[in-house]
Amino acid sequence: MTVHFIGAGPGAADLITVRGQRVLASAPVCLYAGSLVPASLLESCPPGARLIDTANLTLDEIVAEMVAAHAAGADVARLHSGDPSVFSAVAEQLRRLDAAGVPYRIVPGVPAFAAAAAALGREFTVPGVAQTVILTRTAERATAMPPGEDLATLGASRATMVLHLAVQRIEAVVADLVGNYGADCPVAVVARASRDDELILRGTLADIAAQVRDAGVRRTAVIVVGAALTASQFPDSHLYSAERCRPS
Template sequence: MTVYFIGAGPGAADLVTVRGLRRLESSPVCLYAGSLVPPELLESCPPGARLVDTANLTLDEIVTELAAAHHAGQDVARLHSGDPSVFSAVAEQMRRLDTLGIPYEVVPGVPAFAAAAASLGRELTVPGVAQTVILTRTAARATPMPPGEDLPSLSRSRSTMVLHLAVQHIDAVVADLLPSYGPDCPTAVVAHATRPDELILRAPLAAMPALVKQAAIRRTAVIIVGRALSATHFPDSHLYSKTRPRP
Protein backbone atom coordinates (compact mmCIF):
# COMPACT_ATOMS: atom_id res chain seq x y z
CA MET A 1 0.00 0.00 0.00
CA THR A 2 1.25 3.48 -0.88
CA VAL A 3 0.00 7.02 -0.36
CA TYR A 4 0.50 9.00 -3.57
CA PHE A 5 0.77 12.76 -3.05
CA ILE A 6 -0.30 13.93 -6.50
CA GLY A 7 0.06 17.43 -7.86
CA ALA A 8 -3.36 18.01 -9.42
CA GLY A 9 -2.24 21.13 -11.26
CA PRO A 10 -3.48 24.72 -11.10
CA GLY A 11 -7.11 24.13 -12.03
CA ALA A 12 -7.64 22.67 -15.48
CA ALA A 13 -8.32 18.95 -15.12
CA ASP A 14 -6.15 18.06 -18.12
CA LEU A 15 -3.02 19.59 -16.58
CA VAL A 16 -2.44 16.62 -14.26
CA THR A 17 0.56 14.54 -15.35
CA VAL A 18 0.20 11.15 -17.01
CA ARG A 19 1.80 9.53 -13.97
CA GLY A 20 -0.56 11.35 -11.61
CA LEU A 21 -3.58 10.28 -13.66
CA ARG A 22 -2.46 6.64 -13.67
CA ARG A 23 -2.02 6.67 -9.89
CA LEU A 24 -5.47 8.22 -9.51
CA GLU A 25 -7.07 5.65 -11.79
CA SER A 26 -5.67 2.75 -9.75
CA SER A 27 -6.23 4.01 -6.18
CA PRO A 28 -9.38 2.83 -4.37
CA VAL A 29 -9.18 5.78 -1.95
CA CYS A 30 -8.89 9.44 -2.94
CA LEU A 31 -8.42 12.39 -0.60
CA TYR A 32 -8.78 15.80 -2.23
CA ALA A 33 -9.33 19.46 -1.38
CA GLY A 34 -12.81 20.10 -2.74
CA SER A 35 -12.36 23.85 -2.94
CA LEU A 36 -9.28 23.59 -5.19
CA VAL A 37 -9.22 20.30 -7.08
CA PRO A 38 -11.38 20.25 -10.27
CA PRO A 39 -14.33 17.87 -9.82
CA GLU A 40 -13.80 16.49 -13.35
CA LEU A 41 -10.56 14.95 -12.15
CA LEU A 42 -12.44 12.77 -9.68
CA GLU A 43 -14.20 11.11 -12.61
CA SER A 44 -10.92 9.27 -13.21
CA CYS A 45 -11.13 7.46 -9.87
CA PRO A 46 -11.98 3.75 -10.14
CA PRO A 47 -15.65 2.74 -9.72
CA GLY A 48 -16.65 2.54 -6.07
CA ALA A 49 -13.61 4.49 -4.85
CA ARG A 50 -13.86 6.13 -1.45
CA LEU A 51 -13.77 9.91 -2.03
CA VAL A 52 -12.90 12.13 0.93
CA ASP A 53 -13.05 15.92 0.70
CA THR A 54 -10.37 17.25 3.06
CA ALA A 55 -11.40 20.91 2.85
CA ASN A 56 -12.83 20.90 6.37
CA LEU A 57 -10.69 18.16 7.93
CA THR A 58 -7.90 18.65 10.46
CA LEU A 59 -4.43 17.18 9.95
CA ASP A 60 -5.22 14.46 12.48
CA GLU A 61 -8.40 13.52 10.62
CA ILE A 62 -6.55 13.37 7.30
CA VAL A 63 -3.83 11.13 8.75
CA THR A 64 -6.51 8.91 10.28
CA GLU A 65 -7.97 8.39 6.80
CA LEU A 66 -4.54 7.57 5.39
CA ALA A 67 -3.79 5.14 8.22
CA ALA A 68 -7.16 3.40 7.80
CA ALA A 69 -6.46 2.85 4.10
CA HIS A 70 -3.00 1.54 4.99
CA HIS A 71 -4.44 -1.02 7.41
CA ALA A 72 -6.93 -2.07 4.71
CA GLY A 73 -4.10 -2.49 2.18
CA GLN A 74 -5.51 0.20 -0.13
CA ASP A 75 -3.50 2.70 -2.17
CA VAL A 76 -4.45 6.35 -1.66
CA ALA A 77 -4.43 9.15 -4.20
CA ARG A 78 -3.89 12.30 -2.13
CA LEU A 79 -4.64 15.15 -4.53
CA HIS A 80 -3.08 18.55 -3.89
CA SER A 81 -3.63 21.58 -6.08
CA GLY A 82 -0.64 22.84 -8.05
CA ASP A 83 2.63 21.09 -7.23
CA PRO A 84 3.29 19.42 -3.84
CA SER A 85 6.69 21.12 -3.48
CA VAL A 86 5.27 24.62 -2.90
CA PHE A 87 2.81 25.73 -0.18
CA SER A 88 1.02 22.38 -0.19
CA ALA A 89 1.20 21.37 3.52
CA VAL A 90 2.57 18.01 2.38
CA ALA A 91 5.61 18.11 4.69
CA GLU A 92 3.64 17.63 7.90
CA GLN A 93 1.65 14.78 6.37
CA MET A 94 4.83 13.01 5.26
CA ARG A 95 6.30 13.52 8.73
CA ARG A 96 3.29 11.77 10.26
CA LEU A 97 3.47 8.94 7.74
CA ASP A 98 7.18 8.45 8.48
CA THR A 99 6.32 8.07 12.17
CA LEU A 100 3.60 5.53 11.35
CA GLY A 101 5.76 3.61 8.88
CA ILE A 102 3.37 4.22 5.99
CA PRO A 103 5.06 4.41 2.56
CA TYR A 104 4.38 7.30 0.21
CA GLU A 105 5.41 8.71 -3.16
CA VAL A 106 5.28 12.29 -4.45
CA VAL A 107 4.04 12.87 -7.99
CA PRO A 108 4.91 16.38 -9.24
CA GLY A 109 2.32 18.65 -10.80
CA VAL A 110 2.06 21.95 -12.69
CA PRO A 111 2.55 24.77 -10.14
CA ALA A 112 0.27 27.81 -10.11
CA PHE A 113 3.09 30.23 -10.92
CA ALA A 114 3.96 28.28 -14.09
CA ALA A 115 0.32 28.25 -15.16
CA ALA A 116 0.08 31.99 -14.52
CA ALA A 117 3.19 32.68 -16.61
CA ALA A 118 1.73 30.59 -19.43
CA SER A 119 -1.52 32.54 -19.30
CA LEU A 120 0.45 35.78 -19.42
CA GLY A 121 2.52 34.49 -22.34
CA ARG A 122 5.70 35.42 -20.49
CA GLU A 123 8.97 33.81 -19.45
CA LEU A 124 9.85 34.77 -15.88
CA THR A 125 13.60 34.56 -16.56
CA VAL A 126 14.73 36.81 -19.40
CA PRO A 127 18.42 37.21 -20.43
CA GLY A 128 19.92 40.39 -19.06
CA VAL A 129 16.69 41.30 -17.25
CA ALA A 130 15.89 38.63 -14.66
CA GLN A 131 17.49 35.26 -13.97
CA THR A 132 16.03 34.59 -10.53
CA VAL A 133 12.47 33.83 -9.46
CA ILE A 134 11.42 34.19 -5.82
CA LEU A 135 8.38 32.19 -4.70
CA THR A 136 7.00 33.50 -1.43
CA ARG A 137 3.92 34.60 0.50
CA THR A 138 2.94 36.94 3.32
CA ALA A 139 2.65 36.19 7.01
CA ALA A 140 -0.77 37.72 7.64
CA ARG A 141 -3.13 35.18 9.26
CA ALA A 142 -0.61 32.39 8.56
CA THR A 143 2.58 30.85 9.91
CA PRO A 144 5.13 33.64 10.57
CA MET A 145 7.85 34.08 7.95
CA PRO A 146 11.37 33.01 8.97
CA PRO A 147 13.89 35.77 9.73
CA GLY A 148 15.17 37.44 6.58
CA GLU A 149 12.24 36.29 4.43
CA ASP A 150 10.11 39.39 4.86
CA LEU A 151 9.10 41.13 1.63
CA PRO A 152 11.31 44.22 2.04
CA SER A 153 14.36 41.96 2.45
CA LEU A 154 13.49 39.65 -0.45
CA SER A 155 12.65 42.53 -2.77
CA ARG A 156 16.12 44.08 -2.62
CA SER A 157 17.35 41.80 -5.42
CA ARG A 158 14.58 43.09 -7.73
CA SER A 159 14.23 39.55 -9.02
CA THR A 160 10.99 38.31 -10.53
CA MET A 161 8.79 37.76 -7.49
CA VAL A 162 5.75 35.50 -7.28
CA LEU A 163 3.49 35.77 -4.26
CA HIS A 164 1.04 33.02 -3.36
CA LEU A 165 -1.72 33.34 -0.77
CA ALA A 166 -1.26 37.11 -0.63
CA VAL A 167 -3.76 38.82 -2.91
CA GLN A 168 -6.15 39.57 -0.03
CA HIS A 169 -3.37 41.72 1.44
CA ILE A 170 -2.50 43.53 -1.78
CA ASP A 171 -2.15 46.95 -0.12
CA ALA A 172 0.47 45.72 2.35
CA VAL A 173 2.28 43.72 -0.35
CA VAL A 174 2.60 46.72 -2.64
CA ALA A 175 3.72 48.97 0.20
CA ASP A 176 6.52 46.52 1.02
CA LEU A 177 7.66 46.17 -2.61
CA LEU A 178 7.48 49.79 -3.78
CA PRO A 179 10.83 50.94 -2.29
CA SER A 180 12.80 48.34 -4.29
CA TYR A 181 10.72 47.79 -7.42
CA GLY A 182 9.34 51.30 -7.91
CA PRO A 183 5.77 52.38 -8.73
CA ASP A 184 6.06 51.66 -12.47
CA CYS A 185 7.33 48.08 -12.17
CA PRO A 186 5.26 45.70 -14.35
CA THR A 187 2.88 43.63 -12.23
CA ALA A 188 0.29 40.97 -12.94
CA VAL A 189 -2.35 39.22 -10.89
CA VAL A 190 -3.68 35.95 -12.28
CA ALA A 191 -6.73 34.51 -10.53
CA HIS A 192 -8.00 30.96 -11.13
CA ALA A 193 -5.24 30.26 -13.64
CA THR A 194 -6.24 27.80 -16.42
CA ARG A 195 -9.84 27.62 -15.20
CA PRO A 196 -12.89 28.80 -17.17
CA ASP A 197 -13.20 31.81 -14.84
CA GLU A 198 -9.53 32.81 -15.14
CA LEU A 199 -8.96 36.53 -14.69
CA ILE A 200 -5.77 38.42 -15.56
CA LEU A 201 -4.89 41.92 -14.37
CA ARG A 202 -1.87 43.84 -15.67
CA ALA A 203 -0.75 47.21 -14.28
CA PRO A 204 2.19 49.11 -12.82
CA LEU A 205 2.86 48.04 -9.24
CA ALA A 206 1.40 51.18 -7.63
CA ALA A 207 -1.86 50.85 -9.57
CA MET A 208 -2.50 47.15 -8.86
CA PRO A 209 -4.34 47.43 -5.49
CA ALA A 210 -7.16 49.45 -7.00
CA LEU A 211 -7.61 46.96 -9.85
CA VAL A 212 -7.63 43.97 -7.50
CA LYS A 213 -10.31 45.57 -5.35
CA GLN A 214 -12.37 46.57 -8.37
CA ALA A 215 -12.24 42.98 -9.65
CA ALA A 216 -13.06 41.64 -6.15
CA ILE A 217 -10.18 39.14 -6.25
CA ARG A 218 -9.71 37.71 -2.75
CA ARG A 219 -8.17 34.25 -3.17
CA THR A 220 -6.83 31.59 -5.58
CA ALA A 221 -4.54 34.09 -7.28
CA VAL A 222 -0.84 34.74 -7.69
CA ILE A 223 0.88 38.11 -7.84
CA ILE A 224 3.86 38.43 -10.17
CA VAL A 225 6.16 41.46 -10.01
CA GLY A 226 9.23 42.15 -12.13
CA ARG A 227 10.71 43.68 -15.28
CA ALA A 228 10.58 40.32 -17.08
CA LEU A 229 6.84 40.82 -17.50
CA SER A 230 7.30 43.56 -20.08
CA ALA A 231 10.83 43.02 -21.37
CA THR A 232 11.23 43.33 -25.13
CA HIS A 233 14.81 44.56 -25.57
CA PHE A 234 17.13 41.82 -24.32
CA PRO A 235 19.95 39.68 -25.76
CA ASP A 236 19.21 36.27 -27.20
CA SER A 237 19.94 33.36 -24.89
CA HIS A 238 23.41 31.81 -25.14
CA LEU A 239 21.67 28.43 -25.45
CA TYR A 240 21.11 28.83 -29.20
CA SER A 241 23.96 31.22 -29.95
CA LYS A 242 26.15 30.59 -33.02
CA THR A 243 29.20 31.17 -30.83
CA ARG A 244 28.26 28.45 -28.35
CA PRO A 245 30.60 25.45 -28.58
CA ARG A 246 28.92 22.39 -30.05
CA PRO A 247 29.73 18.78 -29.20
Protein backbone atom coordinates in the same frame (compact mmCIF):
# COMPACT_ATOMS: atom_id res chain seq x y z
CA MET B 1 0.08 -0.01 0.13
CA THR B 2 1.39 3.44 -0.67
CA VAL B 3 0.07 6.97 -0.22
CA HIS B 4 0.60 8.85 -3.49
CA PHE B 5 0.74 12.62 -3.10
CA ILE B 6 -0.32 13.87 -6.52
CA GLY B 7 0.06 17.40 -7.82
CA ALA B 8 -3.32 17.96 -9.47
CA GLY B 9 -2.18 21.08 -11.30
CA PRO B 10 -3.35 24.69 -11.14
CA GLY B 11 -7.03 24.14 -11.91
CA ALA B 12 -7.68 22.81 -15.39
CA ALA B 13 -8.42 19.10 -15.12
CA ASP B 14 -6.28 18.24 -18.13
CA LEU B 15 -3.14 19.72 -16.57
CA ILE B 16 -2.61 16.75 -14.26
CA THR B 17 0.35 14.64 -15.39
CA VAL B 18 -0.08 11.32 -17.16
CA ARG B 19 1.52 9.61 -14.18
CA GLY B 20 -0.77 11.37 -11.74
CA GLN B 21 -3.87 10.38 -13.68
CA ARG B 22 -2.67 6.79 -13.94
CA VAL B 23 -2.16 6.54 -10.19
CA LEU B 24 -5.51 8.20 -9.55
CA ALA B 25 -7.23 5.66 -11.80
CA SER B 26 -5.90 2.74 -9.78
CA ALA B 27 -6.24 3.93 -6.17
CA PRO B 28 -9.28 2.66 -4.22
CA VAL B 29 -9.08 5.63 -1.81
CA CYS B 30 -8.82 9.28 -2.87
CA LEU B 31 -8.39 12.26 -0.56
CA TYR B 32 -8.83 15.63 -2.23
CA ALA B 33 -9.32 19.28 -1.34
CA GLY B 34 -12.79 19.94 -2.71
CA SER B 35 -12.35 23.71 -2.68
CA LEU B 36 -9.29 23.59 -4.94
CA VAL B 37 -9.21 20.36 -6.95
CA PRO B 38 -11.56 20.25 -9.98
CA ALA B 39 -14.40 17.81 -9.44
CA SER B 40 -14.00 16.43 -12.96
CA LEU B 41 -10.67 14.90 -11.91
CA LEU B 42 -12.54 12.51 -9.66
CA GLU B 43 -14.07 10.92 -12.75
CA SER B 44 -10.69 9.20 -13.21
CA CYS B 45 -11.07 7.35 -9.91
CA PRO B 46 -11.96 3.65 -10.19
CA PRO B 47 -15.61 2.61 -9.70
CA GLY B 48 -16.50 2.28 -6.03
CA ALA B 49 -13.48 4.28 -4.84
CA ARG B 50 -13.77 5.91 -1.42
CA LEU B 51 -13.73 9.67 -2.06
CA ILE B 52 -12.90 11.92 0.89
CA ASP B 53 -13.11 15.72 0.67
CA THR B 54 -10.48 17.07 3.06
CA ALA B 55 -11.57 20.71 2.86
CA ASN B 56 -13.11 20.62 6.34
CA LEU B 57 -10.91 17.95 7.94
CA THR B 58 -8.09 18.56 10.40
CA LEU B 59 -4.57 17.32 9.73
CA ASP B 60 -5.03 14.52 12.26
CA GLU B 61 -8.28 13.43 10.58
CA ILE B 62 -6.63 13.40 7.16
CA VAL B 63 -3.69 11.33 8.36
CA ALA B 64 -6.03 8.96 10.18
CA GLU B 65 -7.75 8.20 6.86
CA MET B 66 -4.38 7.37 5.29
CA VAL B 67 -3.32 5.19 8.19
CA ALA B 68 -6.66 3.35 8.08
CA ALA B 69 -6.23 2.73 4.34
CA HIS B 70 -2.73 1.42 5.00
CA ALA B 71 -4.09 -0.98 7.60
CA ALA B 72 -6.65 -2.20 5.06
CA GLY B 73 -4.00 -2.63 2.37
CA ALA B 74 -5.48 0.06 0.09
CA ASP B 75 -3.45 2.52 -1.97
CA VAL B 76 -4.32 6.18 -1.47
CA ALA B 77 -4.32 9.00 -4.02
CA ARG B 78 -3.87 12.26 -2.13
CA LEU B 79 -4.70 15.08 -4.54
CA HIS B 80 -3.14 18.48 -3.91
CA SER B 81 -3.64 21.54 -6.07
CA GLY B 82 -0.64 22.78 -8.03
CA ASP B 83 2.62 21.03 -7.20
CA PRO B 84 3.33 19.47 -3.79
CA SER B 85 6.77 21.11 -3.55
CA VAL B 86 5.47 24.57 -2.60
CA PHE B 87 2.76 25.80 -0.21
CA SER B 88 1.01 22.43 -0.19
CA ALA B 89 1.06 21.50 3.52
CA VAL B 90 2.56 18.16 2.47
CA ALA B 91 5.57 18.31 4.80
CA GLU B 92 3.55 17.83 7.99
CA GLN B 93 1.62 14.94 6.45
CA LEU B 94 4.86 13.21 5.44
CA ARG B 95 6.23 13.66 8.94
CA ARG B 96 3.22 11.92 10.44
CA LEU B 97 3.29 9.12 7.89
CA ASP B 98 6.97 8.55 8.67
CA ALA B 99 6.10 8.24 12.35
CA ALA B 100 3.29 5.79 11.55
CA GLY B 101 5.45 3.71 9.22
CA VAL B 102 3.25 4.38 6.18
CA PRO B 103 5.12 4.49 2.84
CA TYR B 104 4.48 7.31 0.36
CA ARG B 105 5.54 8.69 -2.99
CA ILE B 106 5.17 12.13 -4.55
CA VAL B 107 3.97 12.77 -8.10
CA PRO B 108 4.85 16.33 -9.17
CA GLY B 109 2.32 18.59 -10.86
CA VAL B 110 2.07 21.87 -12.76
CA PRO B 111 2.53 24.67 -10.21
CA ALA B 112 0.36 27.78 -10.13
CA PHE B 113 3.27 30.08 -10.99
CA ALA B 114 3.93 28.11 -14.19
CA ALA B 115 0.27 28.31 -15.16
CA ALA B 116 0.37 32.06 -14.49
CA ALA B 117 3.42 32.48 -16.74
CA ALA B 118 1.63 30.57 -19.51
CA ALA B 119 -1.49 32.70 -19.10
CA LEU B 120 0.59 35.86 -19.31
CA GLY B 121 2.55 34.58 -22.29
CA ARG B 122 5.81 35.47 -20.56
CA GLU B 123 9.03 33.86 -19.42
CA PHE B 124 9.94 34.85 -15.87
CA THR B 125 13.70 34.48 -16.48
CA VAL B 126 14.63 36.85 -19.30
CA PRO B 127 18.32 37.18 -20.34
CA GLY B 128 19.90 40.31 -18.96
CA VAL B 129 16.71 41.26 -17.10
CA ALA B 130 15.89 38.58 -14.53
CA GLN B 131 17.46 35.18 -13.92
CA THR B 132 15.97 34.47 -10.52
CA VAL B 133 12.40 33.71 -9.48
CA ILE B 134 11.39 34.12 -5.84
CA LEU B 135 8.34 32.13 -4.73
CA THR B 136 6.96 33.44 -1.47
CA ARG B 137 3.84 34.48 0.40
CA THR B 138 2.74 36.78 3.22
CA ALA B 139 1.99 35.88 6.82
CA GLU B 140 -1.39 37.39 7.70
CA ARG B 141 -3.63 34.69 9.27
CA ALA B 142 -0.99 32.07 8.39
CA THR B 143 2.22 30.61 9.75
CA ALA B 144 4.74 33.36 10.51
CA MET B 145 7.49 33.94 7.96
CA PRO B 146 11.02 32.97 9.04
CA PRO B 147 13.46 35.79 9.83
CA GLY B 148 14.90 37.39 6.72
CA GLU B 149 12.03 36.30 4.45
CA ASP B 150 10.01 39.50 4.65
CA LEU B 151 9.14 41.12 1.34
CA ALA B 152 11.35 44.15 1.85
CA THR B 153 14.39 41.91 2.30
CA LEU B 154 13.53 39.52 -0.54
CA GLY B 155 12.76 42.43 -2.85
CA ALA B 156 16.27 43.88 -2.57
CA SER B 157 17.36 41.65 -5.48
CA ARG B 158 14.61 43.00 -7.78
CA ALA B 159 14.24 39.45 -9.08
CA THR B 160 10.96 38.23 -10.52
CA MET B 161 8.76 37.63 -7.48
CA VAL B 162 5.68 35.42 -7.38
CA LEU B 163 3.47 35.71 -4.33
CA HIS B 164 0.97 33.02 -3.38
CA LEU B 165 -1.76 33.42 -0.78
CA ALA B 166 -1.27 37.18 -0.70
CA VAL B 167 -3.83 38.82 -2.96
CA GLN B 168 -6.08 39.72 -0.01
CA ARG B 169 -3.22 41.88 1.27
CA ILE B 170 -2.39 43.52 -2.05
CA GLU B 171 -2.08 46.99 -0.53
CA ALA B 172 0.43 45.77 2.07
CA VAL B 173 2.33 43.84 -0.61
CA VAL B 174 2.66 47.00 -2.70
CA ALA B 175 3.83 48.98 0.31
CA ASP B 176 6.50 46.39 1.10
CA LEU B 177 7.83 46.15 -2.46
CA VAL B 178 7.62 49.65 -3.89
CA GLY B 179 10.78 50.81 -2.12
CA ASN B 180 12.92 48.27 -3.99
CA TYR B 181 11.07 47.84 -7.26
CA GLY B 182 9.69 51.35 -7.78
CA ALA B 183 6.11 52.43 -8.38
CA ASP B 184 6.39 51.88 -12.14
CA CYS B 185 7.47 48.23 -11.82
CA PRO B 186 5.26 45.88 -13.89
CA VAL B 187 2.84 43.67 -11.93
CA ALA B 188 0.34 41.04 -12.95
CA VAL B 189 -2.30 39.25 -10.93
CA VAL B 190 -3.54 35.96 -12.34
CA ALA B 191 -6.63 34.54 -10.67
CA ARG B 192 -7.78 30.96 -11.25
CA ALA B 193 -4.97 30.32 -13.73
CA SER B 194 -5.83 27.76 -16.44
CA ARG B 195 -9.52 27.56 -15.47
CA ASP B 196 -12.43 28.62 -17.64
CA ASP B 197 -12.95 31.68 -15.42
CA GLU B 198 -9.29 32.74 -15.43
CA LEU B 199 -8.78 36.46 -14.85
CA ILE B 200 -5.64 38.45 -15.66
CA LEU B 201 -4.91 41.94 -14.34
CA ARG B 202 -1.85 43.84 -15.60
CA GLY B 203 -0.47 47.07 -14.24
CA THR B 204 2.23 48.50 -12.02
CA LEU B 205 2.82 48.72 -8.32
CA ALA B 206 1.17 52.12 -8.53
CA ASP B 207 -2.19 50.87 -9.77
CA ILE B 208 -2.50 47.11 -9.24
CA ALA B 209 -4.12 47.33 -5.81
CA ALA B 210 -7.02 49.36 -7.20
CA GLN B 211 -7.46 46.89 -10.07
CA VAL B 212 -7.58 43.94 -7.68
CA ARG B 213 -10.06 45.72 -5.46
CA ASP B 214 -12.29 46.71 -8.39
CA ALA B 215 -12.22 43.16 -9.81
CA GLY B 216 -13.11 41.65 -6.44
CA VAL B 217 -10.21 39.18 -6.49
CA ARG B 218 -9.86 37.69 -3.02
CA ARG B 219 -8.35 34.22 -3.41
CA THR B 220 -6.91 31.58 -5.77
CA ALA B 221 -4.57 34.11 -7.35
CA VAL B 222 -0.85 34.75 -7.68
CA ILE B 223 0.86 38.13 -7.85
CA VAL B 224 3.84 38.45 -10.19
CA VAL B 225 6.22 41.39 -9.84
CA GLY B 226 9.25 42.26 -11.93
CA ALA B 227 10.71 43.74 -15.09
CA ALA B 228 10.53 40.41 -16.93
CA LEU B 229 6.79 40.92 -17.34
CA THR B 230 7.21 43.63 -19.96
CA ALA B 231 10.84 43.32 -21.10
CA SER B 232 11.31 43.59 -24.87
CA GLN B 233 14.89 44.80 -25.27
CA PHE B 234 17.17 42.01 -24.05
CA PRO B 235 19.97 39.82 -25.47
CA ASP B 236 19.19 36.42 -26.95
CA SER B 237 19.92 33.47 -24.71
CA HIS B 238 23.30 31.80 -25.14
CA LEU B 239 21.46 28.46 -25.33
CA TYR B 240 20.75 28.72 -29.06
CA SER B 241 23.49 31.13 -30.08
CA ALA B 242 25.63 30.44 -33.14
CA GLU B 243 28.66 30.59 -30.90
CA ARG B 244 27.40 27.68 -28.83
CA CYS B 245 25.81 25.61 -31.60
CA ARG B 246 28.72 25.93 -34.05
CA PRO B 247 31.86 26.27 -31.96
CA SER B 248 35.09 26.96 -33.79
